[in-house]
Amino acid sequence: MRRVILGMVLLAAVWSAWWGVAAGGLHQGLTRWFDARRAEGWQADVASLPMHGYPFTLGVTLVRPVLADPATGVAIEASGLTIRAPAYWPGYVTLEVPDDPILLASPQGRASLTLQDGRADLRLHPGTALALDSMAVTTGAWSLDAHGDGSVMSAQTLTLAMTETDGPEAAYRFDIVAEGFRPGDLPRARLRVPRDWPLRFDSLKARMDATFDRRWDRRAIEDARPQPRSLDLNLLEAVWGDLRIKAAGTLTIDAEGVPDGTVSVQAENWRDLLDLADAAGLLPGPVRSQVERALGTLAGLTGNPDTLDVQLNVRNGFVAAGFLPLGPAPRLILR
Structure with a gap:
């Protein structure tokens, strides 16, 4: 019995020593990381880095972190960020954010993001690059508000899964679901959405496979x-009132972010979409009539005049629906 007790004491001592070394290494690594960012010209501040989680978890809280990248003009500030990982394998990482607003800034403006029960579970490949194998983001109610201009969007929940696939290198599958998605007062006002239009989407979800120019790892931040x-794009589904839209397609993207490819769109009660565009001033009277006649002809080919099945052709930086030009294609660049 004495030997058993002695063995348990020795095991506890060894484990405690291991936890102390690992926790110290994590603290030192984060401190060096912030120092390295400042040396590169970033604003990289953190008030303190208290450690916690003994004996089975390596945990650290970044108290009042502030990061600003001068190269992109992107900045983030929060009251805290908690990082947790099992002491036996630190490649399983959980990030937890506070319920109070997270301040965001970019060349496009300033905003605040508020998340209830926001967390991200990351699975990282072994190695110092910290390459991402999978990530699962879940939140309760969340909202994005433009600084001084009102609400941009919100939802009751958000689920985002990102998983590295077995295909080409740097290929990932994304599954996104936003329950109770609600466009904010700011876009509703700018688009002049009618007051009697539903506040929330009945459904908003997407699944797609994406290939990047390199893997997602620590360099994505540094x-x-x-x-x-x-x-x-395997599926994009949006249901807003009587308007129902589904889309699927394939795009290639060049180094300038210009897409090329085709996207098939099915829109039920598509005239409601024209009503929204008309209310927003995007379709002056004569143009509205021309567009409605052209789309009505396309819808009639399917046998159901209320359902529009159309292929969007994205070529040379422009989008067209059959013979109908729609305008320039958005550039797909991650800042």
């Missing part, structure tokens, strides 16, 4: 974000 080179 240097620059990996850029998409191809998108295979």
Whole structure:
């Protein structure tokens, strides 16, 4: 019995020593990381790095972290960020954010993001690069608000899964679901959405496979974000009132972020979409009539005049629906 007790004491002592060394290494690594960012010209501040989680978890809380990258103009500030990982394998990482607003800034403006029960579970490949194998983001109610301009968007929940696939290197599958998605007062006002239009989407979800120019790893924060080179949209579904839209397609993206490919779109009650565009001033009277006649002809080919099945052709930086030009294609660049 004495030997058993002695063995348990020795085991506890060894484990405690291991935890202390690992916790010290984590603390020192984070301190050096912030120092390295400051040496590169970033604003990289943190008030303190208290450790916790003994004996089975390595945990650290970044108290009042502030990061600002001068190269991209992107900045983030929060009251805290908690990082946890099992002491036996630190490649399983959980990030937890506070419930109070996270301040965001970019060349496009300033905003605040508020998340209830926001967390991200990461699975990392072994190695110092910290390459991402998978990530699962879940939140309760969340909202994005533009600084001084009102709400941009919100939802009751958000689920985002990102998983490295067995295909080409730097290829990932994304599954995204936002329950109770609600466009904010700011976009509703700018688009002049009618007051009687539903506040929330009945459904908003997407699944796609994306290939990037390199893997997602620690360089995505330290240097620059990996850029998409191809998108295979398996499904995009949005239901907003009587308007129902589904889309699928494939795009390739060049080094300038210009997409090329085709996207098939099915829209039920598509005239409601024209009503929204008309209310927003995007379709002056004569143009509205021309567009409605053209789309009505396309819808009639399917046998159901209320359902529009159309292929969007993305070529040379422009989007067209059959013979109908729609305008320039958005550039797909991650800042």
